[in-house]
Structures are given as C-alpha cells and as structure tokens.
Amino acid sequence: MASGTLAKLKMRDLLAKRLRIHIVRAFIVSLRVSALYKFGMAEPRNKAYADFYRNYDSMKDFEEMKKAGIFQNAK
Secondary structure: OHHHHOOOOOOOOHHHHHHHHHHHHHHHHHHHHHHHHHHHHHHHHHHHHHHHHHOOOHHHHHHHHHHHOOOOOOO
C-alpha cells in the first residue's frame, strides 16, 4: 500500500532534456563572449591601428633609424 502513494520517478528522456538545456546555455554564453571580444577588444584595436597608420610616414621613420645608426648597410 505504501508503494501506491509514492510518485514514480521520471527518468525517461532526462538526459536528453538536460543536454538540450546545457547546449542552449553554452550557445548563449559563447555568443556573449564573442560579442564582448569583438566590441571590447577587436574594434578598439583596429581603430588604434587605423589611427596610427593614417599619419605614419615610413620614409621619415627610416631616416630617423638610419641617423641613429641602426642599419649598417644603408648609406
């Protein structure tokens, strides 16, 4: 009689349900991390490089290094 009052355990499809929940959560977390990287690190870095090379004069830099004696072959 005691066994009739206890609820049966629902073990069917428990693994599939838990895996589905964890896959969705992992996908959401990966989207957030990739967006954080893109907007927090990649775009500011690309902007800094673009700002640097916008006004960069390679010949002026070469002449300064040549005067400093870095190059041994350059006349």
